[in-house]
Amino acid sequence: xxxxxxxxxxxxxxxxxxxxxxxxxxxxxxxxxxxxxxxxxxxxxxxxxxxxxxxxxxxxxxxxxxxxxxxxxxxxxxxxxxxxxxxxxxxxxxxxxxxxxxxxxxxxxxxxxxxxxxxxxxxxxxxxxxxxxxxxxxxxxxxxxxxxxxxxxxxxxxxxxxxxxxxxxxxxxxxxxxxxxxxxxxxxxxxxxxxxxxxxxxxxxxxxxxxxxxxxxxxxxxxxxxxxxxxxxxxxxxxxxxxxxxxxxxxxxxxxxxxxxxxxxxxxxxxxxxxxxxxxxxxxxxxxxx
Numbered sequence: 001x002x003x004x005x006x007x008x009x010x011x012x013x014x015x016x017x018x019x020x021x022x023x024x025x026x027x028x029x030x031x032x033x034x035x036x037x038x039x040x041x042x043x044x045x046x047x048x049x050x051x052x053x054x055x056x057x058x059x060x061x062x063x064x065x066x067x068x069x070x071x072x073x074x075x076x077x078x079x080x081x082x083x084x085x086x087x088x089x090x091x092x093x094x095x096x097x098x099x100x101x102x103x104x105x106x107x108x109x110x111x112x113x114x115x116x117x118x119x120x121x122x123x124x125x126x127x128x129x130x131x132x133x134x135x136x137x138x139x140x141x142x143x144x145x146x147x148x149x150x151x152x153x154x155x156x157x158x159x160x161x162x163x164x165x166x167x168x169x170x171x172x173x174x175x176x177x178x179x180x181x182x183x184x185x186x187x188x189x190x191x192x193x194x195x196x197x198x199x200x201x202x203x204x205x206x207x208x209x210x211x212x213x214x215x216x217x218x219x220x221x222x223x224x225x226x227x228x229x230x231x232x233x234x235x236x237x238x239x240x241x242x243x244x245x246x247x248x249x250x251x252x253x254x255x256x257x258x259x260x261x262x263x264x265x266x267x268x269x270x271x272x273x274x275x276x277x278x279x280x281x282x283x284x285x286x287x288x289x290x
Contacts, residue, residue, distance in 0.1 A: 157280025
């Protein structure tokens with residue numbers, strides 16, 4: 001029987017003093033299938049965040065959005081998504097049958113978030129079929145309350161701009177951000193469900209991310225001590241980052257390499273190696289729920 005945690009995660013759990021407890025509770029909180037509560041939760045959302053890797057192992061992530069119900073869970077082992085990334089989104093070409101995926105559903109105004117990891121089973125013109133191998137919830141810490149609503153009148157913006165580094169405007173955007181998402185992956189693409197792709201939320205007050213040129217810094221706030229993100233980065237330092245613009249509906253996709261600095265507090269440095277800025281990317285509007 002495979003452990004629900006891999007060597008990178010358990011190393012950091014041991015350093016934090018949580019390894020013994022998580023060895024006991026891990027199999028209960030990280031399940032092989034989605035409970036009914038998670039299935040209903042995903043079906044109620046207007047967007048999910050999805051991640052995968054390219055052939056080199058570089059993680060990529062994006063948001064998929066639609067009217068609530070565009071994600072459905074016919075049973076605890078399967079998710080259906082009625083929609084695909086935009087044709088110019090790298091994720092679209094990568095979400096092919098057999099590819100690893102990580103998926104996060106988050107409802108910020110209620111501070112609920114649940115995750116599902118597994119493999120793409122099929123894709124067609126109308127969407128994606130996903131096979132779930134790990135299902136688990138997360139604590140509600142650091143989620144900034146806002147409500148996402150599907151906008152049926154949305155019109156797509158211009159094609160995405162691609163660059164090697166950040167512009168001054170993008171650095172200001174990141175400094176003012178209170179939310180971003182990070183995708184990481186275990187370096188081994190094998191049959192072990194713990195060796196998957198993970199996508200996680202990070203949040204805090206504006207200014208919780210520092211920006212020095214093309215290097216971002218964030219303190220590792222205490223959470224559930226699973227160390228899914230940092231455990232992956234310990235073994236594979238490549239990451240994908242996603243910053244939503246909740247006013248204009250734009251998305252800032254970044255590729256980065258990570259360095260974990262010991263604490264306290266433990267700190268994560270992310271050196272940007274690629275930028276993709278997509279304006280008016282999502283059919284969503286956001287309302288303050290503070």
